[in-house]
Amino acid sequence: MFNLKHLTGLKNLTRADIEYILNVARNLESVFAGQKVSRILENRVLATLFYEPSTRTRLSFESAMIRLGGSVISVADAQRTSSAWKGETLPDTIRTVENYADIIALRHFEVGAAETAAQYSRVPILNAGDGSNEHPTQTLLDMLTILKERGTLDGLNIVMVGDLKHTRSTNSLALGLSNFDVAFTFVNPPGFSTSQWILDILKERGIPYTQTENLSEAVHDADVVYVCRIQKERLESPEDYHKIAGSYALNRSILENASKVVTVMHHLPRVGELAEDVDSYPGAAYFRQPYNGMVVRGALLTIFLNRVPEEYK
Amino acid sequence: MFNLKHLTGLKNLTRADIEYILNVARNLESVFAGQKVSRILENRVLATLFYEPSTRTRLSFESAMIRLGGSVISVADAQRTSSAWKGETLPDTIRTVENYADIIALRHFEVGAAETAAQYSRVPILNAGDGSNEHPTQTLLDMLTILKERGTLDGLNIVMVGDLKHTRSTNSLALGLSNFDVAFTFVNPPGFSTSQWILDILKERGIPYTQTENLSEAVHDADVVYVCRIQKERLESPEDYHKIAGSYALNRSILENASKVVTVMHHLPRVGELAEDVDSYPGAAYFRQPYNGMVVRGALLTIFLNRVPEEYK
Amino acid sequence: MFNLKHLTGLKNLTRADIEYILNVARNLESVFAGQKVSRILENRVLATLFYEPSTRTRLSFESAMIRLGGSVISVADAQRTSSAWKGETLPDTIRTVENYADIIALRHFEVGAAETAAQYSRVPILNAGDGSNEHPTQTLLDMLTILKERGTLDGLNIVMVGDLKHTRSTNSLALGLSNFDVAFTFVNPPGFSTSQWILDILKERGIPYTQTENLSEAVHDADVVYVCRIQKERLESPEDYHKIAGSYALNRSILENASKVVTVMHHLPRVGELAEDVDSYPGAAYFRQPYNGMVVRGALLTIFLNRVPEEYK
Numbered sequence: 020m021f022n023l024k025h026l027t028g029l030k031n032l033t034r035a036d037i038e039y040i041l042n043v044a045r046n047l048e049s050v051f052a053g054q055k056v057s058r059i060l061e062n063r064v065l066a067t068l069f070y071e072p073s074t075r076t077r078l079s080f081e082s083a084m085i086r087l088g089g090s091v092i093s094v095a096d097a098q099r100t101s102s103a104w105k106g107e108t109l110p111d112t113i114r115t116v117e118n119y120a121d122i123i124a125l126r127h128f129e130v131g132a133a134e135t136a137a138q139y140s141r142v143p144i145l146n147a148g149d150g151s152n153e154h155p156t157q158t159l160l161d162m163l164t165i166l167k168e169r170g171t172l173d174g175l176n177i178v179m180v181g182d183l184k185h186t187r188s189t190n191s192l193a194l195g196l197s198n199f200d201v202a203f204t205f206v207n208p209p210g211f212s213t214s215q216w217i218l219d220i221l222k223e224r225g226i227p228y229t230q231t232e233n234l235s236e237a238v239h240d241a242d243v244v245y246v247c248r249i250q251k252e253r254l255e256s257p258e259d260y261h262k263i264a265g266s267y268a269l270n271r272s273i274l275e276n277a278s279k280v281v282t283v284m285h286h287l288p289r290v291g292e293l294a295e296d297v298d299s300y301p302g303a304a305y306f307r308q309p310y311n312g313m314v315v316r317g318a319l320l321t322i323f324l325n326r327v328p329e330e331y332k
Numbered sequence: 333m334f335n336l337k338h339l340t341g342l343k344n345l346t347r348a349d350i351e352y353i354l355n356v357a358r359n360l361e362s363v364f365a366g367q368k369v370s371r372i373l374e375n376r377v378l379a380t381l382f383y384e385p386s387t388r389t390r391l392s393f394e395s396a397m398i399r400l401g402g403s404v405i406s407v408a409d410a411q412r413t414s415s416a417w418k419g420e421t422l423p424d425t426i427r428t429v430e431n432y433a434d435i436i437a438l439r440h441f442e443v444g445a446a447e448t449a450a451q452y453s454r455v456p457i458l459n460a461g462d463g464s465n466e467h468p469t470q471t472l473l474d475m476l477t478i479l480k481e482r483g484t485l486d487g488l489n490i491v492m493v494g495d496l497k498h499t500r501s502t503n504s505l506a507l508g509l510s511n512f513d514v515a516f517t518f519v520n521p522p523g524f525s526t527s528q529w530i531l532d533i534l535k536e537r538g539i540p541y542t543q544t545e546n547l548s549e550a551v552h553d554a555d556v557v558y559v560c561r562i563q564k565e566r567l568e569s570p571e572d573y574h575k576i577a578g579s580y581a582l583n584r585s586i587l588e589n590a591s592k593v594v595t596v597m598h599h600l601p602r603v604g605e606l607a608e609d610v611d612s613y614p615g616a617a618y619f620r621q622p623y624n625g626m627v628v629r630g631a632l633l634t635i636f637l638n639r640v641p642e643e644y645k
Numbered sequence: 646m647f648n649l650k651h652l653t654g655l656k657n658l659t660r661a662d663i664e665y666i667l668n669v670a671r672n673l674e675s676v677f678a679g680q681k682v683s684r685i686l687e688n689r690v691l692a693t694l695f696y697e698p699s700t701r702t703r704l705s706f707e708s709a710m711i712r713l714g715g716s717v718i719s720v721a722d723a724q725r726t727s728s729a730w731k732g733e734t735l736p737d738t739i740r741t742v743e744n745y746a747d748i749i750a751l752r753h754f755e756v757g758a759a760e761t762a763a764q765y766s767r768v769p770i771l772n773a774g775d776g777s778n779e780h781p782t783q784t785l786l787d788m789l790t791i792l793k794e795r796g797t798l799d800g801l802n803i804v805m806v807g808d809l810k811h812t813r814s815t816n817s818l819a820l821g822l823s824n825f826d827v828a829f830t831f832v833n834p835p836g837f838s839t840s841q842w843i844l845d846i847l848k849e850r851g852i853p854y855t856q857t858e859n860l861s862e863a864v865h866d867a868d869v870v871y872v873c874r875i876q877k878e879r880l881e882s883p884e885d886y887h888k889i890a891g892s893y894a895l896n897r898s899i900l901e902n903a904s905k906v907v908t909v910m911h912h913l914p915r916v917g918e919l920a921e922d923v924d925s926y927p928g929a930a931y932f933r934q935p936y937n938g939m940v941v942r943g944a945l946l947t948i949f950l951n952r953v954p955e956e957y958k
Contacts, residue, residue, distance in 0.1 A: 074410065082405050082431075085377055085403045086375075091405075092717075095408075111913065115913065115935045118708075118936040118939060288420035288424060309427075312431075391720070394718045395718050398718070399688075600741065601733035601738075622745070623744040
């Protein structure tokens with residue numbers, strides 16, 4: 020059934036694949052919660068091969084591997100510190116590192132790097148972000164978070180707010196959720212809307228969506244609000260940053276417009292677009308996302324290393 | 333009895349706390365000496381989160397964790413390599429990393445960072461140095477060293493020599509030892525004396541001390557001589573460095589003024605203030621300090637992870 | 646018999662020593678191939694202390710240690726990140742790190758660093774490359790590769806091509822193989838020949854060699870062709886690079902001059918001197934060298950930690 024050898028992008032995953040991954044993740048939670056000890060990945064080695072630093076992603080991969088009994092070798096900043104690899108092609112590097120590890124989590128600055136690596140690697144490649152292309156483990160942790168917070172991935176109103184043009188996380192999440200029965204409200208400043216090709220896929224799959232600039236209104240019927248940053252450098256007049264950013268920032272008083280407790284998410288780090296007064300809001304889930312990231316990466320390591328116990332399938 | 337959740341500074345430790353920590357350390361020594369295998373920290377994960385590099389401190393934390401059966405995830409240089417954390421507040425970072433680890437050793441360049449982290453963290457924070465504020469694990473390893481070398485922490489004459497104004501290690505050690513029955517002799521160039529607030533505490537606690545510029549004389553009745561660096565940049569006339577530094581450097585011939593074998597300590601690295609001819613002196617303990625650092629950090633990990641066996645208490 | 650405490654260079658190894666190391670390596674292969682689990686290095690800690698980054702060498706040491714049940718602490722770039730060690734002498738650093746680990750793999754930019762470290766260290770030092778001096782673990786992995794690919798180290802025609810003046814790998818391999826019954830053909834541009842002192846040793850040991858500029862001819866009777874880079878910066882007229890480099894580059898059509906399947910090796914990374922059309926050549930062994938590097942380093946860790954099982958000796 021689930022027969023992928025590598026995880027290069029969300030676009031290769033069916034609804035059944037996603038459900039399978041999230042199911043394994045939920046089964047592993049007792050280990051990560053410390054209620055159960057598992058050495059399911061014993062004698063397996065993960066290489067975290069990061070061409071650009073991403074400490075959050077790297078640490079959660081490594082912690083997941085260790086907590087399931089496996090071990091880690093690590094290149095935290097391959098581009099800068101690996102003078103030995105200067106001028107070496109990615110295929111050659113992969114054909115070296117595959118000898119040292121049973122699975123590779125690859126972060127790379129180039130679009131398509133994970134696909135290239137997968138073509139050459141004897142061991143599974145997990146894409147930990149390749150440029151502006153895909154970051155599938157982020158999307159899967161977001162989906163696990165929604166599933167845990169709302170109890171389902173179907174029948175939800177999802178609000179996404181901020182720079183929806185450039186944020187890989189929200190784009191990929193929209194694609195992932197388009198396999199389920201959801202409706203989207205996109206809230207963004209003019210010029211920062213969701214790309215047309217994503218909207219086309221939503222249409223094709225019959226997923227309703229609306230686009231607006233009014234966050235307060237959008238929040239009213241929301242089940243989930245996903246907040247993302249607007250980067251000053253991307254604005255045509257950066258001096259307008261505070262005015263614009265302010266209109267697309269979430270705070271506690273805006274949440275009072277909601278008709279129920281909303282699940283509030285953010286890919287982190289936040290800067291100013293998510294006020295600290297939301298931290299104590301019951302639906303604030305953004306500090307639970309890192310935990311879910313570790314759990315979902317543990318599930319992926321277990322699946323791609325072919326170590327899922329029969330009873331979890 | 334011992335009921336601290338975090339170790340942010342020595343100032344929070346009573347004499348009983350210090351004795352408890354050193355006692356656990358001594359009980360663990362057989363493990364570190366390789367006479368006994370212990371997996372007391374199995375299934376526990378330490379995150380070493382270092383915002384400035386400190387390889388000595390980091391490696392000794394990591395080795396201690398591993399030798400007691402635990403595992404490690406590491407950010408060796410968070411400030412420079414964690415682009416993902418640029419602009420993220422320490423509380424937000426802590427609320428992320430606490431998901432990946434059971435305990436965090438935090439090194440930070442800002443005074444008070446450990447206190448801030450402790451306020452937000454669900455898992456124990458061990459202060460591995462926060463700016464010019466505190467470095468409690470260094471002080472505890474120094475105290476373990478004195479205890480092992482002299483057999484007691486009471487009834488000792490402690491000489492500290494060098495830049496006593498700016499050296500965090502000697503300041504903290506003076507505070508730590510002020511819980512015991514000791515006498516201090518401070519030997520330093522004019523303008524580099526121990527801060528008044530430390531002297532005030534010593535007075536308040538009835539700890540006798542003298543201040544002098546004569547190292548040879550001070551060594552005569554010493555049980556312990558703790559040597560620290562004088563940094564050229566701190567001198568008003570850096571060209572005087574060699575003259576001044578020479579007067580506050582320890583060598584074998586000065587040690588001949590001692591009436592007994594003196595314990596010689598240094599926080600390392602040494603530059604010129606501790607001559608190599610002292611290396612073979614029977615009381616030279618500075619290359620035993622790193623070992624004691626690993627042992628005491630192992631004790632702290634065990635205590636704060638609440639894994640101390642009944643028989644060690 | 647084998648009674649070295651440290652591995653500082655190949656020059657200290659006899660033929661019997663080399664055969665012993667390679668024999669232990671072959672015995673350990675079933676572990677690295679995943680056919681057998683071994684925890685032979687359990688409760689042992691390796692410190693990888695790298696003063697210049699060398700990810701390939703570091704990862705293979707770390708993977709070997711982990712796969713045999715041991716643990717690792719690591720300084721991936723001591724020169725740049727260890728501000729604490731600025732100004733500290735190597736002997737002082739070694740006398741610190743020896744407290745944290747049972748064995749140290751040292752990479753250093755200075756000729757003779759491994760020897761210096763070995764003089765001071767209580768724990769074994771494995772030289773992972775000291776400047777232009779020695780890189781014995783590279784040579785041993787090359788020898789293991791030849792042994793596995795050809796079935797023997799005797800009776801072989803070895804062709805080495807490229808910059809033989811500056812390439813540490815080929816120099817050391819020539820020395821290593823001079824303990825066996827081999828013949829060399831050195832193919833290099835004018836001004837890039839093997840150093841006279843190496844040729845002298847070959848003569849002294851009765852090892853025949855020829856020097857030529859004709860790669861195609863040299864390949865005809867070769868058992869092994871070892872390709873290495875020519876660096877543009879080393880040429881007197883760098884603009885001649887492509888012309889010169891082209892004459893000393895190996896490709897599939899040159900290999901058609903061989904009278905049998907040749908073992909093709911490269912220390913990696915390759916740049917242009919080894920064409921990608923060789924990758925599918927049956928004798929292409931350069932992507933098997935990294936695997937052999939891990940195995941031979943595992944053997945060295947096992948030997949120098951004194952953990953070789955009786956049946957492997």
